[in-house]
Amino acid sequence: MQIAIVLYPDFTALDIIGPYEVLGRLPGAEVVFVAEDPGLVRNDQRSLSVSPEATLDEVTEPDIVLIGGGPGFFGQLGDGKLHEWLRTVDRTSTWTTSVCTGAPILAAAGLLQGRRATTHWSAFGELERFGAIPAHERVVVDGHYVTGAGVSAGIDMSLTLAGEIAGEETAQMVQLIIEYAPEPPFRAGSIDVAPASVVERARAALG
Amino acid sequence: MQIAIVLYPDFTALDIIGPYEVLGRLPGAEVVFVAEDPGLVRNDQRSLSVSPEATLDEVTEPDIVLIGGGPGFFGQLGDGKLHEWLRTVDRTSTWTTSVCTGAPILAAAGLLQGRRATTHWSAFGELERFGAIPAHERVVVDGHYVTGAGVSAGIDMSLTLAGEIAGEETAQMVQLIIEYAPEPPFRAGSIDVAPASVVERARAALG
Numbered sequence: 162m163q164i165a166i167v168l169y170p171d172f173t174a175l176d177i178i179g180p181y182e183v184l185g186r187l188p189g190a191e192v193v194f195v196a197e198d199p200g201l202v203r204n205d206q207r208s209l210s211v212s213p214e215a216t217l218d219e220v221t222e223p224d225i226v227l228i229g230g231g232p233g234f235f236g237q238l239g240d241g242k243l244h245e246w247l248r249t250v251d252r253t254s255t256w257t258t259s260v261c262t263g264a265p266i267l268a269a270a271g272l273l274q275g276r277r278a279t280t281h282w283s284a285f286g287e288l289e290r291f292g293a294i295p296a297h298e299r300v301v302v303d304g305h306y307v308t309g310a311g312v313s314a315g316i317d318m319s320l321t322l323a324g325e326i327a328g329e330e331t332a333q334m335v336q337l338i339i340e341y342a343p344e345p346p347f348r349a350g351s352i353d354v355a356p357a358s359v360v361e362r363a364r365a366a367l368g
Numbered sequence: 369m370q371i372a373i374v375l376y377p378d379f380t381a382l383d384i385i386g387p388y389e390v391l392g393r394l395p396g397a398e399v400v401f402v403a404e405d406p407g408l409v410r411n412d413q414r415s416l417s418v419s420p421e422a423t424l425d426e427v428t429e430p431d432i433v434l435i436g437g438g439p440g441f442f443g444q445l446g447d448g449k450l451h452e453w454l455r456t457v458d459r460t461s462t463w464t465t466s467v468c469t470g471a472p473i474l475a476a477a478g479l480l481q482g483r484r485a486t487t488h489w490s491a492f493g494e495l496e497r498f499g500a501i502p503a504h505e506r507v508v509v510d511g512h513y514v515t516g517a518g519v520s521a522g523i524d525m526s527l528t529l530a531g532e533i534a535g536e537e538t539a540q541m542v543q544l545i546i547e548y549a550p551e552p553p554f555r556a557g558s559i560d561v562a563p564a565s566v567v568e569r570a571r572a573a574l575g
Binding site: 314336342367 | 381400506548551
């Protein structure tokens with residue numbers, strides 16, 4: 162089971178590392194980090210550099226495709242090599258998945274037309290713009306598309322997917338290995354529960 | 369505020385990327401991934417390679433030190449360059465922190481003598497062995513030491529720490545940016561709640 166995880170400049174690391182930690186631990190999983198070009202890819206914070214193991218051209222039939230988000234997603238909305246690759250691999254993938262603002266990239270590539278999908282709370286407009294149906298949920302499954310909400314939601318998305326792929330007991334085993342029994346010290350993780358002042362500051366920080 | 373995050377071979381990526389995503393977003397944060405030697409460091413799954421930005425020698429007075437876990441922690445329990453560095457930077461750090469089996473490394477370096485600390489559920493024996501007081505909690509603060517439980521607990525650990533460093537409102541802003549409103553699809557993230565068969569399989573998988 163080959164899992165291709167897409168890297169592009171200014172990606173948000175947790176978007177992809179959450180699901181990587183889950184899906185990569187499934188029996189038979191073989192993960193490959195792919196990028197348009199060889200060479201280190203730097204994240205949004207500019208302090209983390211990851212080395213892709215293959216270029217897009219070299220990975221032609223992954224079973225699972227995963228694309229994350231981050232401020233760099235804006236640069237991936239135009240048609241080009243990545244969109245072409247996504248459209249191609251999506252034809253044979255068992256699952257095509259995204260976290261955060263990875264979903265607008267899938268949508269911009271034409272893959273989410275009329276599909277329900279979720280994304281980061283700040284980016285639902287981008288989903289609509291490209292013909293997807295915004296669903297304000299943490300994890301959305303529509304056909305073979307699985308989308309997760311912002312950043313940390315990739316863990317929930319991938320555990321849900323792990324259950325589909327390998328059965329509940331195996332998904333639970335992975336959950337226990339990564340000790341995913343969250344205890345957030347604050348209640349501010351969604352715009353529905355965060356204080357108004359916090360929402361305002363987060364919007365400003367996101368630009 | 370310099371934050372040094374330690375890389376070593378066979379690290380678990382989510383251990384450090386969770387806290388990185390939180391602490392790196394605090395005002396004035398400057399993160400540097402450090403390793404004993406230059407060159408790519410490969411994780412436990414062997415499919416992710418991260419490029420450190422500095423060697424241990426080059427980072428002498430970080431404000432925050434963070435070390436994660438992973439199967440590679442066994443190789444970091446013996447005294448040597450990393451332990452020496454940890455003892456040195458700990459003298460001036462504001463916070464010395466760990467996630468998962470990073471705590472036994474701190475303990476082995478002599479930093480957690482008589483301190484309460486937490487670690488991955490499978491590794492409490494390693495904490496005790498090196499003189500720390502095992503505390504079966506998700507996040508433990510003792511003096512300027514902050515330890516988190518297994519893998520995903522680094523997110524809770526770092527949000528707790530973010531509140532201490534930058535105040536609750538800023539920590540909540542970061543929580544909202546990473547949309548940390550977890551909805552695990554299963555209830556199996558700790559040995560207290562996971563079915564016995566799942567615990568057994570997880571223990572076997574961890575070896």
